Amino acid sequence: MSGSASEEAVTAPVALRSLRHSWWQHKSLVFGGAVLAIIVLIAIFAPLLSPHDPYTQNLARRTVPPVWYARGDWSHPLGTDPLGRDYLARLLYGSRISLLIGGSVALLSGLIGTVLGVAAGYFGGRVDMVVTFLITVRLALPVILVALAAVAVLGGSLPLVILVLGLLKWDRFAVVMRSATQTVRNLEYVSAAKAGGATTARVIWREILPNVAPFLIVTATLEAASAILLEAALSFLGLGVQPPLPSWGLMISEAKAYMLFSFWLIAIPGACLAVLILSINLLGDGLRDAISPDRTNI
């Protein structure tokens, strides 16, 4: 659940200055990065790691509890879901969906936000006015509500959820990129490149983008986490990706009905989702702090 973009942009530098030198911030980068890397590896090698097919049902073995319960056994280490599908397999394959959603939404919204933000920051004037207006309009729209309505109307599928979230979540990219570009634009070597007769496209591509890239990466990281949570919320309300895809958000939603009596069904994907978000956030925070001092005062 992210706050508003403007707040983050205002407060980050102050917070950074005071935290930059604390040793454990770098640890958080390493830790977050390591956990995320493990999850990514799991996602890539899911077919090798998985004991069963995540889609194969067995109606005779429904809702078998995990191995640490009395009724559990090692054939299904994390038990089975209410359709008799192996829970571990679904969880492993589910990491792919969550990462795909986080990554694609960050990519799509990052693209939109960067184009708008860099344009606004670089050209200023009218362009900046229009982009600022677009950002304000976008911020005024309640994201969850609009996403819910769009998905409810258009039918809910993985590509659609990615598209809807991608089209909604570009605001923070635009805000961050805009202020980053404004600062970089006035740096000496950029002015020098401009004076040297470089084309606008070349200046933006060669001088501006490399300099604002670190902020883009930090924003993308945090926005990916927020997108994964949003998808989970949509799925929780029954309007996210559709079964039988094993998205973690969807698994939580499907397990909701069972939470009072078979708590592990909701706790396992819930905990996995929390660990994933935690690792991405730690990585993002760590990255933000690792960005060198002269670039943080934006």
Add this chain to the structure above:
Amino acid sequence: MTAFIIKRLILALFVGIAVSILSFGLVRMTGDVATAIAGEGARDEDIALVRETYGLDRPVIVQYFSWLGGLLKGDLGQSYFFKTDVAGLVFDKIQVTLTLGILSLLFALAISIPLGVVAALKPNSWIDRLALAIAVAGQALPNFFFALLLVMLFSITLRWLPASGTGSWKNYVMPTIALGYYVAPAFMRLIRAGMIETLSSDFIRTARAKGVSRPNVVIRHGLRNALVPVVALAVVQLGYLLGGSVVIETVFALDGLGYLAYQSITHKDLPVMQVVVLILSVLYVLLTLCADVLNAYLDPRLRASM
């Protein structure tokens, strides 16, 4: 100052118009509205009847302007589903959502101010790290999941609080915690950073050198300065809380705007949908307007530059 406010008001107006177009357009994508209204068991005749009754056979532009014209006259339209005035339907719910929003904000401030201050007094101590860890770990937990855990603990196991509903103050306790918890970290970081900055500034050091006692310094000087940006953030966050209350209101069946919005989405009740999106957006615009003005008022540098 006046010029600034007028400029802001004009911007707000344009944003309002843009939002009205968007919310109108959004719900128009819903495919065949008439079929949705007619519901299960309806036959072709029923659907044709609905289409005619609600003017759904008119061009979209005409539908938009007739809706906007109605809005300006205070007529928010008729709910397709409940067949009553949207205004009456929405009015009670705004109060519920505002109450929840303000309570959540107060809750967030109530936990973030002490934690932020303590963390700032001993940066990088175990207290500081614990406070941050609570914030980081908490933000990783999906809020509907957190809300369900609260229900399990307080409603089912302890039976202290009702699991759903709107009737009494008890209905607000869990939604407030679940919603407020998620904005607390933003405040905590802001207060912590602000405190550290002011406490290390020259005038505080001077004050302490002059022998002003430590708690006095912290409260009178440090906190007061650190709270300046918090006020503006609080106003903006309130707007965010109002928009983000959909999930929490739905989990607790708390009868506010968010819950109404969710229900109208499932009922394909366009007029209600549009009005809720519009109200939340306009509230957000107004709140950011307030925040800008407050910011300008509180921050002398900004005030001077206007």
Add this chain to the structure above:
Amino acid sequence: MKHRLGVALLSAALLFGAAPAVTPALADKASNTIRFAYDQVPENIDPFFNNMRAGVIIAHHVWDTLVYRDPTTNEYKGQLAASWKQIDDKTIEFDLRRGVKFHDGTEFTADDVVFTLNFVSKPENKVTTQANVNWIDRAEKLDTYKVRLVTKETFPAAIEYLAGPVVIHPAKYYEKVGPRGMNEKPIGTGPFKVTSHVIGKSVVLERNADYFKDSPKPQPKVAKVDIRFIPDRQTQIAEVLSGGLDFIMNVPKDQAEQMANAPGFKTVAGETMRIAFLHFNSLPDGPVPAFRDVKVRQAINHAIDKDAIVKNLVGGGSRALTTPCFFSQFGCTDEGATKYPYDPAKARALLKEAGVSNLSFDFYVYRERSIAEALINYLQAAGIKANLRFMQYAAMRDQMRTNKAALGFQTWGSFSVNDVSASTPVYFGGSSDDISHDKEIQGLLKTGDSSVDPAVRKDAYKKALTLITERAYTVPLYSVPTYYVSSDALTFKAYPDELPRFWEMTWK
């Protein structure tokens, strides 16, 4: 860092350890109130202006109908009508009961019947479900307690409809306030009166102390029924467990079974009239050409293990179906119908015979998502790929009717009308929901719907059902059960018409 990890571990421990200890409910028997919740909100509680189950439930408590159908014997009894007789094919005459009073104290007379029936039958008054009333031509007053009803065509199911959705409103009041006023302050003759209605949120029913003694509905035992609309089933269950509700229905099977084991609660399962079936689009211009081949449709019939689905997923009181209708409905029969036992090998063989391989299509679903997933799994085992498209009912029906969907997972509750005219013909009788357009079947159903001779009707329906199954236009699946969960101290009975009867419920 260590601390952060510690907190993470602690939260994890909390997650896994937080499963609640369930304690018995403190039922609301002291105030003799039943607190009930339903997941759908009726848009208007005037029974003619909603088409939801919650609305039907409220309708039967607040209002009365001319005729009453005994839910156990299916025998018709007089309710607001003391007696009736068929005058000719299209005319029925009713002798009304005397001394019945509406909740506002006005006396019930022929004027109320005449006004209500004439009002609702006019299309311009926009009754939500036209099928419930559009068979009525007019009502005429003969004297204060005598009414004649004329149908547009021969309509053998008239009495059934008059015992179900067609309630009687107070003429003067209804004329004045209309459906909207009726929603805000409902007035009927029924055993309960509405004392509060917060739109979209709650309805409070209180016992009608003056309820007429001769009604086939008994005098209510409970003083109050508190109805709340809670869309989320999970929230409803949490409310029951935390003592905030006494009675809920439509609880999913697994939860109902778990609640049955929780001390202080009980679960009652009841079969209902609602049927579930798969519906093929076999039209010449349909989206999946393979479905035009009867062998492919038969293959899909063979690919699905209905019995396993009924046993494992649907459960209590449900039965596997052979024909697309509910067995208690007049004219519904299995006799002569083609049966398709579960046989994946045969399914594959039939597909091969039809020359179809790699069959793949979108499968449209609006409820019972987990059962749909199980169906997809069976199809996959037979080498057929069905992609789940889950959506709102209206959206799905739109796709079905506009020839875009090839296979839909339908359920149909027949409005609790105990006559095949309310089920099979809806999907095979040539209306817009008919996506096979089999002229022979349409003709047979038409004969069944409009004949007055029960033997002729039965025979026509039987022939139609035989052809429908033989030509495999559908995969009849199962009858949908309803699970009720309540506090142990509440006594109630489940009926196939999905209608809880609060007037006969008691607290132990």
